[in-house]
Amino acid sequence: MEVRQIVLAKRPEGVPKEGDFRLEETVLRPLQPGEVVLEPLFFSVDPYMRGRMNESPSGAFAIGKAISGAAVARVAESTDETLPVGTIVSGHLPWATRVISNTRQLQQIDTGGIPASAYLGLLGVPGLTGYFGLLHVGKIKAGETVVISGAAGAIGTIIGQIAKLKGCRVIGLAGSADKVRLLKAELGYDEVINYKTDNIPEALKTACPKGIDVYFDNTGGEISDRVIQQLNMFGRAVICGQIATYNGGHGKDALDLLPFILNRSITVQGYHVPTYQERFPDAIEELSGWYKKGIIKNQETVLEGFEQLPAAFIGLFSGKNTGKMLVRV
Amino acid sequence: MEVRQIVLAKRPEGVPKEGDFRLEETVLRPLQPGEVVLEPLFFSVDPYMRGRMNESPSGAFAIGKAISGAAVARVAESTDETLPVGTIVSGHLPWATRVISNTRQLQQIDTGGIPASAYLGLLGVPGLTGYFGLLHVGKIKAGETVVISGAAGAIGTIIGQIAKLKGCRVIGLAGSADKVRLLKAELGYDEVINYKTDNIPEALKTACPKGIDVYFDNTGGEISDRVIQQLNMFGRAVICGQIATYNGGHGKDALDLLPFILNRSITVQGYHVPTYQERFPDAIEELSGWYKKGIIKNQETVLEGFEQLPAAFIGLFSGKNTGKMLVRV
Numbered sequence: 001m002e003v004r005q006i007v008l009a010k011r012p013e014g015v016p017k018e019g020d021f022r023l024e025e026t027v028l029r030p031l032q033p034g035e036v037v038l039e040p041l042f043f044s045v046d047p048y049m050r051g052r053m054n055e056s057p058s059g060a061f062a063i064g065k066a067i068s069g070a071a072v073a074r075v076a077e078s079t080d081e082t083l084p085v086g087t088i089v090s091g092h093l094p095w096a097t098r099v100i101s102n103t104r105q106l107q108q109i110d111t112g113g114i115p116a117s118a119y120l121g122l123l124g125v126p127g128l129t130g131y132f133g134l135l136h137v138g139k140i141k142a143g144e145t146v147v148i149s150g151a152a153g154a155i156g157t158i159i160g161q162i163a164k165l166k167g168c169r170v171i172g173l174a175g176s177a178d179k180v181r182l183l184k185a186e187l188g189y190d191e192v193i194n195y196k197t198d199n200i201p202e203a204l205k206t207a208c209p210k211g212i213d214v215y216f217d218n219t220g221g222e223i224s225d226r227v228i229q230q231l232n233m234f235g236r237a238v239i240c241g242q243i244a245t246y247n248g249g250h251g252k253d254a255l256d257l258l259p260f261i262l263n264r265s266i267t268v269q270g271y272h273v274p275t276y277q278e279r280f281p282d283a284i285e286e287l288s289g290w291y292k293k294g295i296i297k298n299q300e301t302v303l304e305g306f307e308q309l310p311a312a313f314i315g316l317f318s319g320k321n322t323g324k325m326l327v328r329v
Numbered sequence: 330m331e332v333r334q335i336v337l338a339k340r341p342e343g344v345p346k347e348g349d350f351r352l353e354e355t356v357l358r359p360l361q362p363g364e365v366v367l368e369p370l371f372f373s374v375d376p377y378m379r380g381r382m383n384e385s386p387s388g389a390f391a392i393g394k395a396i397s398g399a400a401v402a403r404v405a406e407s408t409d410e411t412l413p414v415g416t417i418v419s420g421h422l423p424w425a426t427r428v429i430s431n432t433r434q435l436q437q438i439d440t441g442g443i444p445a446s447a448y449l450g451l452l453g454v455p456g457l458t459g460y461f462g463l464l465h466v467g468k469i470k471a472g473e474t475v476v477i478s479g480a481a482g483a484i485g486t487i488i489g490q491i492a493k494l495k496g497c498r499v500i501g502l503a504g505s506a507d508k509v510r511l512l513k514a515e516l517g518y519d520e521v522i523n524y525k526t527d528n529i530p531e532a533l534k535t536a537c538p539k540g541i542d543v544y545f546d547n548t549g550g551e552i553s554d555r556v557i558q559q560l561n562m563f564g565r566a567v568i569c570g571q572i573a574t575y576n577g578g579h580g581k582d583a584l585d586l587l588p589f590i591l592n593r594s595i596t597v598q599g600y601h602v603p604t605y606q607e608r609f610p611d612a613i614e615e616l617s618g619w620y621k622k623g624i625i626k627n628q629e630t631v632l633e634g635f636e637q638l639p640a641a642f643i644g645l646f647s648g649k650n651t652g653k654m655l656v657r658v
Binding site: 217220224239241242245254255256257259260261262263264266267268269270272275 | 549584587
């Protein structure tokens, strides 16, 4: 059977370009016992993948091999009766239109009342990252003020809603007037600052009359230094993403944050969600419950067509997405 | 009775100078009921006092008024039978050779087997700061590697010993060959890096073959950025002092630490010891016990004579002290 796949053509320099990727045709090898053929339905593109495109002793994507990432897929052929044809699964899959997979690496997902794509957003890594980051690392409390960078991104659109649900005042930082409008009108943000046009320190002071208790950082860069400088006594900064730095750059004009961190007894904590892996099932149950009750939305930007994967990935770095960026195959 | 006092003559610019202080003579007013006359024995000079010398809406020392700080004193006259003449007390006192004090603001100290001056070092704010910072904020565990900046200072000389006691590998950063020798020979440091002459990143790599788990920061400045960059996964940085920045300066060439903090799930936490005030008595008991058993030393540098107070304070910023800097009145 003919299959299309997208490989890493060369290691990107700075912001990735279309030419760093190559669309290829290949054929599927025969199926072995215990394997299934998957038909991917949605692929997730995520900022962390940029790091894997660099040369590295471990974890780097190989040149000339298919890139891989989070996906949801339908079982198209099966040798395993626990995963019959038609089953919907999530897993880490190569960027290809048909994929042979070991069934042990797949998770069957419940699509009753929940769209499959939500398992790449609200019920996937972004949702879990936001959930544990906000509740277990940031330890938000009702009445606190939470500032979120990358507010319109995959994680930002989720944590803004969770923070509101928990009784916080929620301020977002986003990069366009459309995003500012959407976050306030649809996702319940109290205020949203356009970091490209507003004066950030002043806008923060106006939006946060009681100061900032928790900063959830999805972007890094100069914005983060400015927010951390305005944290209250015992403020917490959850460092969750640094997309502003993934293509190189920043550093020269960094502020020395340590004196602020000392003066206000601030905690700045970097965090990766696998630390909380054992508690994922409970978190997914709670997030699903909120979704089914209509308390929380799953915001996504979907590009149509397998060949859009490089464009979708590249688009992350100029903020082309609102919510989770996905490609429908 | 004639009394000498030292007042703030003017607000220092940058590093304080002798001319920023003035020695004056004054007289004691008559004693009121509930008051005592104290004869200060030792005054502590501390880096945080530099901040109080700046103009500030709250907490600034007033121009023309006596500077004040931690001290131990002997009761010389008393109207309160609970504090008879001869009692040794600690408290926050003005820089003067005789002081009238409200007895409620004084703490009687136990000098049986413990020198009075230790209540300004090991059993005072420096000891408590080190104790809670290392054990409760840094959460050191046996077998971990701990790096300490300002290792020869009031806090550094204490925490190096506590970290050894708890089974850690302990690496110090200090600013002279004499300090390097003393820390290794007398205070049990495994290795000490001379930050003025050694290449810090390389010296850290050599001294910490298993990387760095906890960084206890007493100084701030560029050194701290370098150490934090070498922290292990789940490393902790306890930000306890920033003496390198108290006279202004630093910031321009600061590194952007947030990407490192994220990559290695690092926690950087600023901390002030009053947060742990309720547990002070237990900590003092444990520290006293270690001292009496000879497990831990109280290192101090004592300048002789009341009029040495400005020189002692100024000396902090060029590292003239090893251990706690004190003035014997």
